[in-house]
Every structure is written in structure tokens, then in C-alpha cells.
Amino acid sequence: MGIKLDNIFDAFSKNFIFRNKNILQSNYTPETILHRDEQIKQVASILRPALRLEKPSNLFLYGLTGTGKTLVVQYVRNQLLERAEKQKLNLKIEYINCKLKKVGDTEYRILAELLRKFGEDIPFTGLPTGQLYQKFTELIENKTQLFIIILDEIDQAVRRIGDGFLYTLTRINSELKNSQISLIGISNDTKFIDQLDPRIKSSLSEEELIFPPYNALQLKDVLASRSKTAFKEGVIGEGVINKCAAYAALSHGDARRALDLLRVSGELAERRGAKEVTEKDLDEAKEKIEKDRILDLIKTQPKQFHFVLYSILLLEENKKNKIFTGDIYRTYEKLCKNMVIECLTQRRVGDIIAEFDMVGIVNAKVISKGRGGRTREIKLAIPETLIPKVKEILEQSLNI
Ligand SMILES: Nc1ncnc2c1ncn2[C@@H]1O[C@H](COP(=O)(O)OP(=O)(O)O)[C@@H](O)[C@H]1O
Ligand SMILES: [Mg+2]
Numbered sequence: 001m002g003i004k005l006d007n008i009f010d011a012f013s014k015n016f017i018f019r020n021k022n023i024l025q026s027n028y029t030p031e032t033i034l035h036r037d038e039q040i041k042q043v044a045s046i047l048r049p050a051l052r053l054e055k056p057s058n059l060f061l062y063g064l065t066g067t068g069k070t071l072v073v074q075y076v077r078n079q080l081l082e083r084a085e086k087q088k089l090n091l092k093i094e095y096i097n098c099k100l101k102k103v104g105d106t107e108y109r110i111l112a113e114l115l116r117k118f119g120e121d122i123p124f125t126g127l128p129t130g131q132l133y134q135k136f137t138e139l140i141e142n143k144t145q146l147f148i149i150i151l152d153e154i155d156q157a158v159r160r161i162g163d164g165f166l167y168t169l170t171r172i173n174s175e176l177k178n179s180q181i182s183l184i185g186i187s188n189d190t191k192f193i194d195q196l197d198p199r200i201k202s203s204l205s206e207e208e209l210i211f212p213p214y215n216a217l218q219l220k221d222v223l224a225s226r227s228k229t230a231f232k233e234g235v236i237g238e239g240v241i242n243k244c245a246a247y248a249a250l251s252h253g254d255a256r257r258a259l260d261l262l263r264v265s266g267e268l269a270e271r272r273g274a275k276e277v278t279e280k281d282l283d284e285a286k287e288k289i290e291k292d293r294i295l296d297l298i299k300t301q302p303k304q305f306h307f308v309l310y311s312i313l314l315l316e317e318n319k320k321n322k323i324f325t326g327d328i329y330r331t332y333e334k335l336c337k338n339m340v341i342e343c344l345t346q347r348r349v350g351d352i353i354a355e356f357d358m359v360g361i362v363n364a365k366v367i368s369k370g371r372g373g374r375t376r377e378i379k380l381a382i383p384e385t386l387i388p389k390v391k392e393i394l395e396q397s398l399n400i
Pocket of ligand 1: 025026027028029030032033034035036063064065066067068069070071072188222255256259
């Protein structure tokens with residue numbers, strides 16, 4: 001006989017907090033989009049020629065995460081398609097998220113995904129890419145007059161597979177007779193466009209649009225509007241919403257983060273059986289989200305990153321003095337020898353540590369050593385309470 005869970009379930013079924021929690025999920029499409037009128041209008045006017053089946057300029061959208069890029073583009077897409085249907089236009093607009101591994105991690109997969117949008121059944125591997133491109137141009141020629149391709153999180157695909165596929169896509173028009181394609185690239189990485197081959201860059205960003213971060217007041221409006229239908233009446237006070245908006249404004253105005261915070265706060269209140277979300281729930285939610293973020297981040301790093309991080313952890317544990325890059329490298333080297341794995345160069349390990357610094361796993365401080373020499377002093381930036389869990393993840397990954 002297991003334990004009786006009725007009490008636990010009953011307590012949960014008395015839901016005092018949420019009316020509809022889905023409204024706070026990030027994949028939920030809100031009814032109103034606040035503080036993005038300007039961007040909506042600009043995207044709409046850039047794409048407007050599509051309603052006369054004239055090729056719109058390629059468009060490149062960029063801005064930090066959670067600034068409403070995906071939301072705005074999808075909104076304009078839907079409106080355009082509605083009009084196109086009324087006018088019986090042969091216009092096709094498809095959205096592809098390159099961040100998804102099974103979509104964006106090879107050129108083959110991106111093409112296969114595009115072909116599937118025409119209802120083609122493409123095997124997951126096996127055909128030559130040349131053949132896929134040929135099929136693709138045929139389909140566009142035969143099935144549509146204008147094809148707008150939205151490549152969301154395009155930086156993720158380019159990072160993994162290079163920018164060759166973009167080059168090809170931007171050149172396809174020269175092979176088409178009856179039809180044309182336009183590209184919309186979206187990136188969370190604001191420096192991405194400058195890393196592209198200049199020819200691709202100028203073609204992709206015929207038009208460019210930046211999405212600035214939301215400020216605290218704007219976030220407050222977004223949160224207030226979504227929480228009206230997400231929470232039961234009287235559950236969430238203005239104080240909590242204001243504080244939540246302020247937190248998210250500090251982490252570069254990310255609306256996704258703001259919504260997550262509010263949702264997790266509600267869940268914590270619900271778990272306590274409370275009838276109200278408090279600022280304390282919010283603070284706990286903030287801590288929980290930050291911990292989850294760090295753990296997820298660590299889990300998804302490649303093996304060599306795990307070796308480097310494990311070396312830092314070992315050094316921290318036996319720390320007598322400050323830790324410098326050279327110390328980490330020596331520990332790492334020993335570890336590689338013991339585990340009989342390939343050892344990266346000191347320079348490469350330095351790069352990995354710099355990446356850890358960038359995502360907030362460590363803090364690195366540059367120290368000059370005189371005569372132009374420099375090193376970095378490294379401190380672990382993972383909260384103390386998380387370290388055992390992190391160690392467990394690394395040991396499992398590295399079979400230690
Ligand atoms: N102006 C807004 N009004 C309502 N919800 C918004 C607004 N901007 C962003 N959101 C919500 O915030 C989350 C992140 O927005 P998203 O468009 O995915 O950002 P990005 O693509 O720039 O990372 C989504 O859940 C979205 O619905
Ligand atoms: Mg997005």
C-alpha cells in the first residue's frame with residue numbers, strides 16, 4: 001500500500017490562484033500586444049508589397065531575447081495571410097525556428113523543413129542537398145508566386161552550420177522565373193549580422209529593424225494585461241506586478257522572463273495553499289528561476305566544457321590561494337590525462353573560460369603581471385547551494 005495522496009490532490013484541486021495559467025506561458029499568443037505599435041507598423045509596411053505579389057525587401061530584425069520579435073512577426077504574418085486569402089493571392093509565408101535542433105542543425109534539415117511546408121515528405125537524411133534545392137525551386141515555381149520565409153533565431157543556425165545556406169537562399173531568386181522569395185531573419189544576438197559574409201549581410205538586411213528592450217513601465221503594462229485573465233481576482237497586487245517588472249527590466253527588459261517570474265510566483269503561492277501571491281513568493285521565484293537557468297545551461301554544454309568546469313570546481317574545493325587561468329589549465333590537463341581524453345590547447349581553454357564568464361558561471365578579472373603579461377583571476381559565480389548538484393551533473397556526464 002502506498003501512502004494516501006488524496007489530501008495532497010484535494011488541496012491542489014482547490015485552486016485559489018490561477019484562472020488560466022496558460023496565459024502566462026511564453027508560447028501563448030496574447031490578445032493584445034502593448035508598446036510595439038511602431039515595430040508592427042514598420043514590419044507591416046515593409047511587407048506590404050506582398051499584397052500586390054511584389055517582392056518585399058529582405059528584412060533583418062534584431063534585439064535581445066524577450067523583446068517581442070517573434071510575437072510581432074507572427075502577428076503581422078497572420079494579418080497578411082488573412083488579407084491574402086480574401087484577395088485570393090498566391091502568397092505563402094512560413095515560419096521556421098532555427099533554434100530547434102531537428103530543424104536548424106544542418107543545411108539539410110533546414111531545407112527539408114522548408115520542403116515540408118509544401119507538404120513534401122522528406123526523409124530525415126540521405127538525399128544530396130543539391131537535389132533538395134532543386135526540388136525547392138521547382139515547388140516555389142509551381143506552387144506559389146511569392147514565398148516569404150521567416151528564419152527565427154537565425155544566429156543559432158549560422159553558429160552551427162555557417163552562412164552558406166543563407167548565401168544560397170539569397171541567390172535563389174536569380175533562378176526563379178515566375179516566383180520570388182523574400183527572407184526575414186530574426187536574431188537575439190545583436191552582433192550577429194556583422195559576422196556574416198558582407199554579401200550575405202547586405203542582401204539579408206536590405207531593411208533592418210531593431211527591437212529595443214522594454215522598460216519597467218512597459219513591462220508593468222504587459223504583465224498587468226496578461227495577469228488580468230491569468231489570475232483570479234484579487235490574487236495579485238500592484239506591488240507584486242511592479243516589483244516583477246522592475247526585476248525583468250534589470251535583466252535587459254525581457255518580457256519572457258517577466259512572465260516566467262510571475263507564473264512561478266503564482267505556482268509557489270498555489271503550493272503553499274495561499275490565496276494571494278506575495279512579494280516573498282516573487283523573490284523565491286526569482287531565485288528558483290536563476291538556479292534552473294544555471295543548471296540547464298551547464299547541462300547543455302559540450303563535454304570539454306564540462307571538463308574545464310570540473311577543473312574549476314576541484315580547484316575551488318581545495319582553494320588556498322586565488323585561482324588563475326594557468327592553474328585551471330594544469331588541473332584540466334591532469335584530468336584529461338587521467339581520463340585518457342584529448343586535451344585542448346591552453347588558448348582554447350581560455351576561450352571556454354571566457355564563455356563561462358559571459359554566461360555568468362564564473363567571474364573573470366584581468367590582472368596584469370608586469371612587462372605586458374596578463375592573466376585572469378577566476379571565481380566561481382554559481383550559488384553555494386547549487387554546487388553539489390552541479391558536481392553531480394558533471395560527474396555523471398564525465399563518468400567520474
Ligand atoms: N508587447 C507585448 N505584449 C504582450 N506580451 C508580450 C509582449 N512582448 C512580448 N510578450 C511576450 O513575451 C514573451 C517573449 O516574446 P517574444 O516575441 O517571444 O520575444 P523574442 O522573440 O524577442 O525573444 C512571449 O511570451 C510574448 O508573448
Ligand atoms: Mg523569439
